[in-house]
Amino acid sequence: MSAPGLHRVQHVSQRLTQTMQRAIGLLQLGNAELSGLLIEEAARNPALSVTLPMPDEMPVRRGFWVTPGGLAGAHGFDPDTMGAQAAGLHNHVQAQIGLMFSNPTERRIAEAFLAALDPSGWLGDSLPDVALAAGCSHDVAEAVLGRLQGLEPAGLFARSLSECLRLQLAEAGALDAAMRALLDHLPALARGDTTLLLARCGVSAKELGRMVTRLRSLDPKPGAQFDTSPAQHRAPDLVVSRDARGQWQVSLNRATTPEVQVARLADPASKDGLATARWLERTLSRRNQMILRVSGYVIAVQHEFLDHGATRLKPLTSVEVGVALGLHETTVGRIRNGLMVQVPGRVLPLLAFFGRGRVACAGGATLAGDAIAGLIADLVEAERPDAPLTDTQLVTALADRGVSLSRRTLTNWRNRAGIASASERRRAR
Numbered sequence: 001m002s003a004p005g006l007h008r009v010q011h012v013s014q015r016l017t018q019t020m021q022r023a024i025g026l027l028q029l030g031n032a033e034l035s036g037l038l039i040e041e042a043a044r045n046p047a048l049s050v051t052l053p054m055p056d057e058m059p060v061r062r063g064f065w066v067t068p069g070g071l072a073g074a075h076g077f078d079p080d081t082m083g084a085q086a087a088g089l090h091n092h093v094q095a096q097i098g099l100m101f102s103n104p105t106e107r108r109i110a111e112a113f114l115a116a117l118d119p120s121g122w123l124g125d126s127l128p129d130v131a132l133a134a135g136c137s138h139d140v141a142e143a144v145l146g147r148l149q150g151l152e153p154a155g156l157f158a159r160s161l162s163e164c165l166r167l168q169l170a171e172a173g174a175l176d177a178a179m180r181a182l183l184d185h186l187p188a189l190a191r192g193d194t195t196l197l198l199a200r201c202g203v204s205a206k207e208l209g210r211m212v213t214r215l216r217s218l219d220p221k222p223g224a225q226f227d228t229s230p231a232q233h234r235a236p237d238l239v240v241s242r243d244a245r246g247q248w249q250v251s252l253n254r255a256t257t258p259e260v261q262v263a264r265l266a267d268p269a270s271k272d273g274l275a276t277a278r279w280l281e282r283t284l285s286r287r288n289q290m291i292l293r294v295s296g297y298v299i300a301v302q303h304e305f306l307d308h309g310a311t312r313l314k315p316l317t318s319v320e321v322g323v324a325l326g327l328h329e330t331t332v333g334r335i336r337n338g339l340m341v342q343v344p345g346r347v348l349p350l351l352a353f354f355g356r357g358r359v360a361c362a363g364g365a366t367l368a369g370d371a372i373a374g375l376i377a378d379l380v381e382a383e384r385p386d387a388p389l390t391d392t393q394l395v396t397a398l399a400d401r402g403v404s405l406s407r408r409t410l411t412n413w414r415n416r417a418g419i420a421s422a423s424e425r426r427r428a429r
Contacts, residue, residue, distance in 0.1 A: 023283050027290065027331065028338035031237050031256040032216035038258050038280070040209025043194035047270075047277040049263040050192035052212075053255050055161055055220040089119065089223050096151050101144075109134040109144045113157060121156045121223025122164065155222035162186055168218045178203050182211055189215075216256070236342035238295055238350070240306070248303050250295045252288060253342065260284055293325055294335045295350060302353045306343060310374035315358040315366055359405050367403065373417035375403065376410070380419055385429050388422040 029037065035052055042050045093114055101107040112134035118124035123145075125133075131141035148157045154171035158164035162183045169175040169183075178201040182189065188196045189212065197208060219225070220235070235256045243249045262277045298321060304312035318332040325332075339350045355368020379397050383389045389397065391407050391414065398405065414421075420428065 023287075024331070024334065026283060026287050028334035030338055030340065031235070031253065031258065033213050035216045035256075035258045036209040036211075036213030038260060039189075039192070039194060039197075039212045040205050041276070041280065042192055042260075043198055043205035043208055045273045045276055047263050047273040048280060049261045050194075051259045051261070052190050052192065052216070053257065054186060054190045055255065089117070089121070090114070093117065093151060093156065097148075100147060100151075105136075106144055109136055109141060110148060113141075113145060113148055117157065117223070119223050120221040121153075121158070121225075122221070123157050123159050127159070153219070153222045153225060155219060161220055164220060164222070165215060165218050168222075169214075174214065178207070179211060179215075182208075182215065235340075236347050237339040238291070238341045240299055240341055240343045248299050248306055250292065250299050250341070252292065257288070290327070290331070291335055291339065294321060294327070294332055295339070295341070297321055297325055298350065298353045302355075305353065311367075311371050311378065313353075313355040313368040313371040313374070315355045315368040317354065359403065359409070369413050369416075372398070372403065372405070372410075372413045373419075375401070376414050376419060377417060380425070386426075388425040388429075390422045 026034065026037075035050075038048075038050045039052075042048045094111075097107060097110045097114065101110050109130075112130050113123065115133075116123055116125035116130050123130075127141055127145065128138060130145075131138050134141060145157060149167055151157070154168040155164040156167075158167055166175060166180075166183050169179055181201045182197065185193075185197060185200055188200075194205075194208065198205065201208060201211070203211065216235075236253050237256065238250055239253050240248060240250050260277075260281050262274070262281055298316065299306070301316055302314060305314070318329040318336060321327070321332045322329040336350050336354060341348050341350050341353075355370050359367050359369060359372050375398060376394060379389060379394055391411050394414070395405065395407050395410050398410070
């Protein structure tokens with residue numbers, strides 16, 4: 001037995017400082033949550049200045065317009081990308097008008113408002129202009145408009161950004177006195193005048209940040225939901241588009257991304273406040289650069305998914321992205337799970353570009369399991385109603401396309417995609 005004594009032992013450990021934890025936390029915040037956090041910080045720290053972009057207060061007059069008789073075109077728009085949205089919005093509102101207005105006169109006035117509806121869902125003409133077109137008084141037109149503003153989704157037929165957001169908050173039961181005051185001072189919010197906002201809203205810095213997060217998570221253009229994709233009620237954080245060479249590129253959505261600056265004060269703030277403001281400015285810049293690195297790499301890998309749809313989705317994991325970019329997989333995971341991406345025609349979570357599973361194909365290529373689910377859905381959609389394809393037949397059909405997998409694997413992915421078995425499909429038909 002050794003004698004008692006003092007011994008020096010080294011242990012390797014890694015601890016995150018509070019500063020590091022805050023920096024990591026910023027990576028997984030969408031622009032709405034980030035805006036609220038920054039406004040809260042600016043309300044406490046006079047050395048920090050925040051600018052929040054806001055949608056235009058009035059919609060740009062339509063590149064095309066909707067009439068009760070159909071769609072009428074004008075120069076300056078792309079009918080391939082806008083036609084489906086317009087038809088969907090027009091048909092949706094017209095159907096609700098038919099149910100809401102039994103009086104022929106009121107229905108005619110409502111149709112005049114429909115003709116003035118902008119693709120964004122806002123009212124593109126002034127109330128007096130619509131009243132004149134409908135041949136009715138201002139008061140009657142206003143009464144009809146009030147009923148139209150109760151249509152779903154909330155925010156349709158708004159005449160301003162403030163009114164659009166107000167309708168959505170009222171529908172959600174969240175329009176209290178403080179929120180009304182915030183809506184009345186949107187220009188002050190855009191320029192980050194937290195001193196004025198705290199005074200007018202009568203709330204704490206923390207509560208103001210919560211209100212801003214709620215406000216920024218609303219849909220400022222509810223009419224845009226009626227495109228070819230399912231409705232998305234959150235503005236995207238990133239925008240994917242083609243450059244002049246036809247290549248896919250990704251950028252921050254400047255319409256929702258907050259900006260921070262270190263305020264230039266005649267009476268400098270405390271050293272701690274100034275240091276915090278400078279840290280936030282640097283950290284947000286690094287956050288944005290890291291988000292663009294990760295999303296840019298992912299979009300480059302999945303360009304065929306953007307070109308051809310879900311059946312060309314490649315398997316991709318956070319580990320693979322992290323190795324390629326020299327980042328830890330948890331860093332990639334935080335970015336992957338927190339952001340929304342606008343692609344032509346729809347809005348997707350960045351997570352949608354990370355294909356689950358890995359299935360071998362001809363020539364040594366691989367496809368994500370989600371792509372296999374898409375291929376199965378295509379085959380099922382094209383099958384004869386009286387002779388649905390069995391799982392064995394689906395395996396054979398995929399093998400003809402160069403995708404080899406077992407029947408058990410196919411059954412698993414068919415079930416994950418929510419596609420019934422052949423016998424169930426036969427009974428349903």
